Amino acid sequence: xxxxxxxxxxxxxxxxxxxxxxxxxxxxxxxxxxxxxxxxxxxxxxxxxxxxxxxxxxxxxxxxxxxxxxxxxxxxxxxxxxxxxxxxxxxxxxxxxxxxxxxxxxxxxxxxxxxxxxxxxxxxxxxxxxxxxxxxxxxxxxxxxxxxxxxxxxxxxxxxxxxxxxxxxxxxxxxxxxxxxxxxxxxxxxxxxxxxxxxxxxxxxxxxxxxxxxxxxxxxxxxxxxxxxxxxxxxxxxxxxxxxxxxxxxxxx
Amino acid sequence: xxxxxxxxxxxxxxxxxxxxxxxxxxxxxxxxxxxxxxxxxxxxxxxxxxxxxxxxxxxxxxxxxxxxxxxxxxxxxxxxxxxxxxxxxxxxxxxxxxxxxxxxxxxxxxxxxxxxxxxxxxxxxxxxxxxxxxxxxxxxxxxxxxxxxxxxxxxxxxxxxxxxxxxxxxxxxxxxxxxxxxxxxxxxxxxxxxxxxxxxxxxxxxxxxxxxxxxxxxxxxxxxxxxxxxxxxxxxxxxxxxxxxxxxxxxxxxxxxxxxxxxxxxxxxxxxxxxxxxxxxxxxxxxxxxxxxxxxxxxxxxxxxxxxxxxxxxxxxxxxxxxxxxxxxxxxxxxxxxxxxxxxxxxxxxxxx
Numbered sequence: 001x002x003x004x005x006x007x008x009x010x011x012x013x014x015x016x017x018x019x020x021x022x023x024x025x026x027x028x029x030x031x032x033x034x035x036x037x038x039x040x041x042x043x044x045x046x047x048x049x050x051x052x053x054x055x056x057x058x059x060x061x062x063x064x065x066x067x068x069x070x071x072x073x074x075x076x077x078x079x080x081x082x083x084x085x086x087x088x089x090x091x092x093x094x095x096x097x098x099x100x101x102x103x104x105x106x107x108x109x110x111x112x113x114x115x116x117x118x119x120x121x122x123x124x125x126x127x128x129x130x131x132x133x134x135x136x137x138x139x140x141x142x143x144x145x146x147x148x149x150x151x152x153x154x155x156x157x158x159x160x161x162x163x164x165x166x167x168x169x170x171x172x173x174x175x176x177x178x179x180x181x182x183x184x185x186x187x188x189x190x191x192x193x194x195x196x197x198x199x200x201x202x203x204x205x206x207x208x209x210x211x212x213x214x215x216x217x218x219x220x221x222x223x224x225x226x227x228x229x230x231x232x233x234x235x236x237x238x239x240x241x242x243x244x245x246x247x248x249x250x251x252x253x
Numbered sequence: 254x255x256x257x258x259x260x261x262x263x264x265x266x267x268x269x270x271x272x273x274x275x276x277x278x279x280x281x282x283x284x285x286x287x288x289x290x291x292x293x294x295x296x297x298x299x300x301x302x303x304x305x306x307x308x309x310x311x312x313x314x315x316x317x318x319x320x321x322x323x324x325x326x327x328x329x330x331x332x333x334x335x336x337x338x339x340x341x342x343x344x345x346x347x348x349x350x351x352x353x354x355x356x357x358x359x360x361x362x363x364x365x366x367x368x369x370x371x372x373x374x375x376x377x378x379x380x381x382x383x384x385x386x387x388x389x390x391x392x393x394x395x396x397x398x399x400x401x402x403x404x405x406x407x408x409x410x411x412x413x414x415x416x417x418x419x420x421x422x423x424x425x426x427x428x429x430x431x432x433x434x435x436x437x438x439x440x441x442x443x444x445x446x447x448x449x450x451x452x453x454x455x456x457x458x459x460x461x462x463x464x465x466x467x468x469x470x471x472x473x474x475x476x477x478x479x480x481x482x483x484x485x486x487x488x489x490x491x492x493x494x495x496x497x498x499x500x501x502x503x504x505x506x507x508x509x510x511x512x513x514x515x516x517x518x519x520x521x522x523x524x525x526x527x528x529x530x531x532x533x534x535x536x537x538x539x540x541x542x543x544x545x546x547x548x549x550x551x552x553x554x555x556x557x558x559x560x561x562x563x564x565x566x567x568x569x570x571x572x573x574x575x576x577x578x579x580x581x582x583x584x585x586x587x588x589x590x591x592x593x594x595x596x597x598x599x600x601x602x603x604x605x606x
Contacts, residue, residue, distance in 0.1 A: 047452060048451050048452055048453040048454075049451040049453070050451065050452070051322075051323070051449050051451065053319065054461075060463060063457065063459045063461065066457065067452060067456055067457045068451075068452050068457045069449035069450070069451060069452055069457045069458045069459075070449075070457060070458075070459050070460070070461075071318070071319065071322040071349070071351075071449055071459075071460040071461070072345070072349060072459075072460065072461035072462060072463060073315065073318070073319075073345075074315060074341050074342060074345050077311065077312070077315040077318075077342070080307070080311070080312040080313075080315035080316050080318075080319065081315045081316070081318050081319035081322075082319060083305070083312075083316050083319060084277070084279070084315065084316035084317060084318060084319020084320035084321070084322070084323075084327070085319040085320070085322060085323060085449065086319075087277060087303045087305065087316070087319075087320060088277055088303075088319070088320040088323040088325040088327070089323050089449075089450070089451075092323075092450075092451055109308055109309055109311070109312065110308070110311075110312055110315070112308075113307075113308035113312065
């Protein structure tokens with residue numbers, strides 16, 4: 001036997017991810033999160049039966065990376081679009097992939113009501129505390145004191161309010177069946193993120209109702225930090241205000 | 254023989270939608286179209302369809318976008334202020350080439366306005382309404398029967414052109430109760446190879462309106478423009494006692510309906526007055542209006558607004574004859590006698606005999 005034949009492949013690109021380079025900035029967590037989602041699509045054997053609703057923001061281009069059926073949604077409306085997809089094809093796996101500018105600002109009504117109806121869809125929410133694609137403006141999730149291009153003196157609690165904790169808010173709704181906040185800033189958290197996604201996929205495929213996974217994510221470009229500094233901020237400042245964990249798991253034993 | 258029933262205009266819309274195979278309806282209450290969601294909330298479950306009362310007009314049009322993206326026939330309905338909210342979604346439907354039927358039983362504006370009939374939504378219907386360089390097919394019924402028939406046609410046109418289609422009535426057309434013949438829908442709906450059905454044995458389909466590569470969006474817009482041009486063959490209009498008319502009245506929807514009686518009143522007085530009623534507002538019956546402008550001595554547009562369609566009539570007439578106008582802002586519905594009197598004013602002013 002040759003040396004090559006003895007080697008066992010232990011890592012590969014998920015089948016449902018296209019073999020193309022990401023346009024995401026160095027150090028951005030979208031790439032890792034895309035991969036984690038694609039891994040679950042593969043693991044559940046859903047590539048041929050997945051319908052995704054893309055949102056407006058950096059991740060609108062998710063269809064350049066995921067090799068599944070995707071429809072683009074207007075800003076914030078992905079949960080409504082996904083509702084239409086799922087109602088028309090209840091046997092398909094339907095997910096949205098949304099940023100915090102999209103989901104927590106302009107799309108607040110759509111996410112709250114999709115969750116409250118208990119739509120049997122999965123929402124992947126990427127919270128990097130800033131409007132990324134438009135160049136780093138203040139988002140509803142921007143932390144107090146954080147400097148952005150539209151909060152040049154730092155976010156003021158007095159005039160802008162405090163950052164919205166979406167996971168906690170949605171957990172209060174009867175319709176939300178599963179809600180977790182995760183991060184991918186280290187291997188330990190990445191494994192928990194994987195488990196949360198797997199749980200969310202289980203919820204939908206079993207018809208258990210609305211599942212929501214919030215990822216805390218870095219945005220080195222708009223935070224004006226190095227990739228390493230930004231990654232560290234996720235685990236410290238971000239996770240301090242947005243505690244990681246499973247907020248709701250109605251089918252937990 | 255088709256069953257004949259006595260129903261409200263709004264119910265005729267809902268029944269036409271179900272007959273045409275629409276099984277997904279997303280709506281929100283607003284007067285004077287609420288009979289549509291009310292009817293469908295009871296009827297959809299009986300035919301295995303989905304009725305969903307959305308949290309907003311915005312959500313409703315986006316639910317339609319999602320359902321229609323899978324290839325299903327889907328509809329939403331509203332009235333003027335609600336349609337304004339849907340315009341964002343309509344623009345995305347047009348840009349992503351996703352078919353859908355949007356019913357506007359319009360009311361008076363601007364702002365909250367009132368619930369009276371109005372034709373003040375002609376612009377927001379025919380000018381695209383939302384952002385960007387696009388067009389929406391617009392059908393303007395004038396009877397409950399046409400509500401039924403044109404709703405079925407709307408689904409065919411939406412699928413044929415992969416484009417949003419608007420059915421534009423008003424409070425009068427939606428609320429009036431009259432006999433309707435429930436004709437059967439016999440067409441075989443088009444296949445939709447572009448639809449999102451899961452990437453089985455193929456790569457993922459993408460329905461989108463974002464085109465970032467150099468020249469891509471230009472090409473996309475030119476392709477859409479050609480499509481809108483090709484819709485010209487869908488022009489529909491009706492004429493009434495128009496052949497020898499010296500004064501030809503032009504009106505759509507409810508005013509077009511009222512004017513039939515005005516024409517009869519004037520004909521009884523020996524005046525050669527006729528009517529041209531556009532049924533498609535986009536595409537607009539330009540050719541028919543131009544030919545009418547050659548034949549008649551004067552065209553007169555009447556609208557329940559201060560003048561919107563009159564602009565299209567003037568463009569189409571190309572100054573071949575004078576185009577006069579009478580507008581009635583919302584608040585009361587003009588009677589056949591009142592409109593006949595307005596026509597007579599123009600008859601005399603223009604020295605017709």
